[in-house]
Amino acid sequence: MRVMNKIELTLKEETTIPLEAEVISPDLLAGLRHQEICRLPVYLGRHKARLGDLFSIKGERSSQIYVQGNLSRVKKMGWGMSTGRLCIAGNGGMHLGAGMTGGEIVVDGNTGDWLGAQMQGGLIRIRGSAGNLVGAAYRGNHTGMNRGLIVIEGNAGNMIGEHMRRGVIVVHGDVGDFPGAMMRGGTLVLAGPVGEGPGAGMHRGTIVVLGPCRILPSFKYAAAYKPVFLLLLYRWLKGQGVEIPGDKVEAEYRRYCGDLAETGKGEILLWHEAN
Amino acid sequence: MQVNGVEIVDTFAEAFPMRGARVLVTALSRKWALEAARAATGFATSVIACGCEAGIEEETGDTPDGRPGVNMLFFAVSREELEKQLLQRIGQCIMTAPTTACFNNLEASQHIRVGGKLRYFGDGYQGSKLLGDRRFWRIPVMEGEFLLEDSFGVQKAVGGGNILILAETLEVALEAAEKAVVAMKQVKGIILPFPGGIVRSGSKVGSRYRFLPASTNTAYCPTLRGRVESELPPGVNAVLEIVVDGLELEAVKEAMRVGLLAACLPGVKSISAGNYGGSLGPYHLHLRELLG
Numbered sequence: 001m002r003v004m005n006k007i008e009l010t011l012k013e014e015t016t017i018p019l020e021a022e023v024i025s026p027d028l029l030a031g032l033r034h035q036e037i038c039r040l041p042v043y044l045g046r047h048k049a050r051l052g053d054l055f056s057i058k059g060e061r062s063s064q065i066y067v068q069g070n071l072s073r074v075k076k077m078g079w080g081m082s083t084g085r086l087c088i089a090g091n092g093g094m095h096l097g098a099g100m101t102g103g104e105i106v107v108d109g110n111t112g113d114w115l116g117a118q119m120q121g122g123l124i125r126i127r128g129s130a131g132n133l134v135g136a137a138y139r140g141n142h143t144g145m146n147r148g149l150i151v152i153e154g155n156a157g158n159m160i161g162e163h164m165r166r167g168v169i170v171v172h173g174d175v176g177d178f179p180g181a182m183m184r185g186g187t188l189v190l191a192g193p194v195g196e197g198p199g200a201g202m203h204r205g206t207i208v209v210l211g212p213c214r215i216l217p218s219f220k221y222a223a224a225y226k227p228v229f230l231l232l233l234y235r236w237l238k239g240q241g242v243e244i245p246g247d248k249v250e251a252e253y254r255r256y257c258g259d260l261a262e263t264g265k266g267e268i269l270l271w272h273e274a275n
Numbered sequence: 276m277q278v279n280g281v282e283i284v285d286t287f288a289e290a291f292p293m294r295g296a297r298v299l300v301t302a303l304s305r306k307w308a309l310e311a312a313r314a315a316t317g318f319a320t321s322v323i324a325c326g327c328e329a330g331i332e333e334e335t336g337d338t339p340d341g342r343p344g345v346n347m348l349f350f351a352v353s354r355e356e357l358e359k360q361l362l363q364r365i366g367q368c369i370m371t372a373p374t375t376a377c378f379n380n381l382e383a384s385q386h387i388r389v390g391g392k393l394r395y396f397g398d399g400y401q402g403s404k405l406l407g408d409r410r411f412w413r414i415p416v417m418e419g420e421f422l423l424e425d426s427f428g429v430q431k432a433v434g435g436g437n438i439l440i441l442a443e444t445l446e447v448a449l450e451a452a453e454k455a456v457v458a459m460k461q462v463k464g465i466i467l468p469f470p471g472g473i474v475r476s477g478s479k480v481g482s483r484y485r486f487l488p489a490s491t492n493t494a495y496c497p498t499l500r501g502r503v504e505s506e507l508p509p510g511v512n513a514v515l516e517i518v519v520d521g522l523e524l525e526a527v528k529e530a531m532r533v534g535l536l537a538a539c540l541p542g543v544k545s546i547s548a549g550n551y552g553g554s555l556g557p558y559h560l561h562l563r564e565l566l567g
Contacts, residue, residue: 167405168406206404223419225419227413227419228340228374228376228420228422229411231341232339232376232422235340236407265400265402267402
């Protein structure tokens with residue numbers, strides 16, 4: 001039997017000081033030996049440290065990375081990763097998977113803000129909840145998430161998908177205020193209750209709302225229909241391991257066009273029985 | 276060589292390279308998927324005058340949107356012509372049919388843009404969606420939206436596989452041809468582009484008229500026996516042809532093989548094939564070799 005090679009990192013001691021660890025990425029670790037991995041630089045607050053000082057490390061030369069511990073203060077894991085798999089048994093910190101172009105991140109717990117910010121490809125799956133600005137654009141940029149898939153099985157914070165351009169974000173639980181704000185494209189699927197102002201300032205893109213939601217007055221009702229595109233989307237999501245309840249698949253949706261304060265080319269598809 | 280007392284002529288079908296695409300149409304019901312597919316593959320019997328050869332490959336439930344679907348195959352002499360034909364046929368026959376959606380169903384290294392051009396029908400209100408590596412267009416129409424894939428795969432294909440059924444009577448020829456069609460349609464990756472899969476007006480290259488590039492296959496017309504150099508043995512009074520196009524040469528061969536076997540009924544004198552002396556197409560499908 002072939003034993004799969006992997007790298008295991010276990011946080012030695014929980015920290016209250018933010019730890020910047022963009023080196024925890026399959027792209028980088030896949031080509032390194034154990035000693036080289038231990039010597040990789042990280043920043044604990046403003047102090048430079050070695051990865052081996054803070055994590056006990058097993059394995060080498062693998063694109064399968066397993067990280068354990070309460071990592072809610074560990075930022076930038078999987079930053080810009082393009083391949084491999086990063087599994088986090090516990091909570092993840094801010095900027096997890098930001099700018100990633102490929103590969104897969106799976107988190108058993110919760111994550112902080114800026115999850116998958118400016119992501120360009122790959123898959124992020126969060127078993128718990130996520131913070132604010134999931135898939136958003138960093139300040140000064142006009143393009144947030146631009147391909148890829150983010151699945152959050154719990155709740156999400158405010159302004160998820162802000163400035164999103166392409167890709168799909170699915171949130172099974174509640175979401176905060178202004179999801180899809182300033183969206184340029186892509187698709188948000190919000191299965192739970194939605195906060196204030198969905199799609200505020202959106203130019204293009206689709207927000208699918210399956211739970212209770214208050215539509216902004218700058219969105220205008222268009223029609224009630226069964227979008228074939230949603231059949232396609234839901235089947236595609238099923239192929240990615242994301243199940244949408246059957247009563248919402250072949251269902252009628254109310255289409256609202258907006259934000260008419262902007263170009264009005266965006267849409268909110270509201271499940272007919274949600275409100 | 277004989278099969279069930281039917282002579283298998285020592286000759287070959289001369290097939291030639293084409294470009295092929297597989298297009299999947301789905302709809303709210305099987306009925307409307309078939310309606311759209313029949314319309315899109317209509318008037319597509321021969322590249323001589325139709326621009327492309329097309330047909331329904333199979334009905335399927337394995338579709339991207341989970342609705343009933345029909346796979347169609349389209350063949351043309353070039354990628355450019357195939358793109359032109361798909362634009363016209365999807366635009367006029369599938370987009371116009373109620374509840375339909377249209378998808379690429381061929382993985383290939385080359386692609387032609389169909390949805391990417393038909394999208395302009397949306398007059399600026401069309402929207403695109405990217406799922407994985409596949410782009411789709413949502414074009415607003417009067418009953419909702421027409422969903423169409425941006426690009427369609429194109430691959431090298433084979434056209435012009437054929438068998439000729441030479442029988443004592445028209446009734447026998449038709450029965451044998453119908454049985455052959457049933458058998459050949461079980462092969463995946465091929466179509467029989469003529470009506471019901473059968474053609475009675477086989478053609479030869481050229482004619483006595485300058486403006487006509489193809490004309491009736493005089494050597495196989497029973498009524499011209501005595502006036503022309505006939506290929507028909509004594510006792511043959513009717514000939515029907517089955518033409519087969521496929522995405523792969525092996526599929527064309529297999530379709531010809533099973534069709535040939537199915538057509539060997541009492542009253543069929545011989546099975547032959549159409550060729551142009553080997554000068555037109557690079558694929559020479561020898562009937563006796565097909566039977567091993």
